[in-house]
Amino acid sequence: MSVEILDGETIRSFVEDKEAFNVAIDLWFADLDTNNDGRLSYVELKKEIMNLRVFEKHFGVDDNVLSHEELAQVYGGLFSSFDHDGDGVVDLDEFRAEMKKMMLAVANGLGFLPVQMVVEEGSLLKRAVERERAMKLGA
Secondary structure, eight states: OEEEEEOHHHHHHHHHOHHHHHHHHHHHHHHHOTTOSSEEOHHHHHHHHHHTOTTEEETTEEOOOSOHHHHHHHHHHHHHHHOTTOSSSEEHHHHHHHHHHHHHHHHHHHTTSOEEEEEOTTSHHHHHHHHHHHHHHHO
16 A cells, blocks of 8 residues: 555546556456456455445444345445446446446546545556656656
8 A cells, every 4th residue: 555646637537548547447357357257246346346345434444334134235236336237247348337437436526636545556546646657757
């Protein structure tokens, strides 16, 4: 992990750079696709869905506010948002489209003022920062 400074434009320009964004998404998808069938099952995507930490409140400590059944319903709903055609698996195009929407939502939430944020190595946010840094150095 590292502490980085970024804003909405950092993320937006990364997403709009189709080549950079698609390379990052393709690598992530391939990593998640453990059986190499070109599609993500619920089981393959579940860990990443859980890493979204939708119920996190305090620095990685979650309150146990939902039962296992309720959590399964929430995670199933998140999986369904990726599975656009409802066939029970997520293909690369569906994964790219949903990740693009998520990243643009983050960009819109950040706005135009820079913020300091802890980002994970290899994450899409880290790749966006690295891309912006490389572009500034190359200019």
